[in-house]
Amino acid sequence: MWIQTAFLIVWLDPLGLRMHSMCSPVFHCYACPLSTFACPIGVIAQFGALHIFPFVAVGFLITIGVLFGTLICGWVCPFGFLQDLAGKIPTPKFDLPKFTGYFRYVILIITVLAVPYFFGEEHPLFVCRICPAGAIESAVPAMVGQAIAGEKILWPNAIKLIVLVLFLIAVFFIKRPWCRILCPLGAIFSLFNRVSVFFLKFNPEKCTDCKRCHKLCEYGIQPEKSPNDLRCIRCLECTNCGPKALKLETIFSRSKQPTNK
Amino acid sequence: MKNQVKIIVVSLFILLGAALLSYGALFHSAGISAKQKDENIILQKSEPALIKLASIGGIKRDESGKINQTFAVGEKPPATCAT
Numbered sequence: 001m002w003i004q005t006a007f008l009i010v011w012l013d014p015l016g017l018r019m020h021s022m023c024s025p026v027f028h029c030y031a032c033p034l035s036t037f038a039c040p041i042g043v044i045a046q047f048g049a050l051h052i053f054p055f056v057a058v059g060f061l062i063t064i065g066v067l068f069g070t071l072i073c074g075w076v077c078p079f080g081f082l083q084d085l086a087g088k089i090p091t092p093k094f095d096l097p098k099f100t101g102y103f104r105y106v107i108l109i110i111t112v113l114a115v116p117y118f119f120g121e122e123h124p125l126f127v128c129r130i131c132p133a134g135a136i137e138s139a140v141p142a143m144v145g146q147a148i149a150g151e152k153i154l155w156p157n158a159i160k161l162i163v164l165v166l167f168l169i170a171v172f173f174i175k176r177p178w179c180r181i182l183c184p185l186g187a188i189f190s191l192f193n194r195v196s197v198f199f200l201k202f203n204p205e206k207c208t209d210c211k212r213c214h215k216l217c218e219y220g221i222q223p224e225k226s227p228n229d230l231r232c233i234r235c236l237e238c239t240n241c242g243p244k245a246l247k248l249e250t251i252f253s254r255s256k257q258p259t260n261k
Numbered sequence: 262m263k264n265q266v267k268i269i270v271v272s273l274f275i276l277l278g279a280a281l282l283s284y285g286a287l288f289h290s291a292g293i294s295a296k297q298k299d300e301n302i303i304l305q306k307s308e309p310a311l312i313k314l315a316s317i318g319g320i321k322r323d324e325s326g327k328i329n330q331t332f333a334v335g336e337k338p339p340a341t342c343a344t
Contacts, residue, residue: 020316021309030316038316046315050322055285056308063278066271120322195270251267 004081011036011078023057025064026077027185029128032137041112041185042134045127048116061188069196070189073179073233079133080179080233086171094173095220096180101231104180104187112184130159132167132178175218179233186233193228197250200227200234207245213238293320295330304330314338 011028013036020030024037040057047054064072073080087093111127121128128134139156146153155161170177179186193199202224213223216237221229223238223246239246289308294301306314314320314330319338322328332338 021313023312038312043312043315047311050291050311050315050320050328051326052291052308052311052328053289054308054312055281055289056312057285059278059281059283059285061278062274063282066274066278192274195267195274197271251264251271 001081001084003075004078004084007076008078008081023060025060025068025072027079027133027183028077029131029134029137031134031139031142033141035137039133041131042128045112045116046121048113049121049126051117061185065189065192066195067197068189069193069198069228069234070186070232071196071198071234072189073183073186074235077179077185079183080176082136083171083176083178087175089172091172093175093218096174098220098231100181104183104190107182108184108187124157124159127184129157130163132160132164135160135164176233180219180231190230190232193230193232193234197252198234198248199251200232200236200238201247201249201253202227203245203247206243208243210242212241213246216240291328293328293330295334297334302334304334 011026012034017036019036020038022037023040023043028035028039030038030042040061043057044054111125115123115125135156143153167178207224217223219231221232227246236248239248285308290305291311292303292305295304317339319331320328321331
């Protein structure tokens with residue numbers, strides 16, 4: 001949590017730098033008054049609508065993805081941190097079926113790639129028009145500002161409002177609902193989990209089959225069977241199991257081969 | 262996947278990412294149409310400049326495929342993204 005808090009200083013632009021010609025590797029809306037960098041998903045979608053290939057955003061995501069994979073989601077992303085904080089409120093938490101993890105790829109393909117390219121940025125399913133991060137970080141503060149200034153309030157579209165309300169309900173009952181079901185950025189990073197520099201290594205010799213890692217993992221993954229699962233956000237909770245059978249390593253570590261099932 | 266193979270794959274991805282990033286940041290540009298005193302001019306913008314413009318809804322593609330700046334040269338750009 002301290003690492004996530006420390007990274008907020010980078011993303012929330014305390015120095016007012018507004019370096020929006022560069023992308024960040026996290027989900028943080030560039031329309032937010034407190035954002036240092038541009039959102040890579042927003043840039044890819046906007047460039048798709050312009051029919052320009054986003055070399056900077058794609059190159060940046062490949063580089064960061066192959067270095068860290070979803071470590072970014074678990075430790076760096078401010079929107080993930082926000083959900084972690086909401087998740088600390090003691091409400092009953094529900095688990096999700098495994099297949100919901102693949103819905104992120106549908107969101108990535110439809111709302112970030114296909115809709116912007118074929119229908120442009122005015123389509124209601126354009127990712128920025130339904131994004132709850134944009135709603136919370138930008139649309140809501142803008143609406144409050146308009147109300148205070150006595151100006152006409154510009155409401156976001158109905159789909160964005162519905163997604164926002166559903167998100168605000170879900171965040172208290174499901175651990176990281178956005179990251180697990182919908183996040184297109186997490187979908188991209190997860191594709192690198194099996195080839196990234198940092199990876200989770202399972203040591204079967206240390207494993208006592210106590211299944212404690214199953215209880216520690218809040219995302220319904222069986223870490224000993226699939227340590228670098230596509231759904232894993234690398235919170236590294238599973239590495240706290242008693243026998244220390246799971247460990248974060250790099251591909252340069254001088255030890256036995258990683259177990260990638 | 263063996264570690265050596267993994268190192269090769271990672272290196273190739275990093276090279277690819279760095280190549281795309283460098284090309285985009287240093288060489289890639291696009292022409293956008295902007296209004297200046299009742300006439301349209303074409304401005305060549307680098308990709309970082311396009312990212313900044315896109316982030317505030319400062320550029321739009323019209324039906325003919327032309328990319329237009331949403332504000333005239335010398336005017337104040339939109340405060341935030343239109344979405």
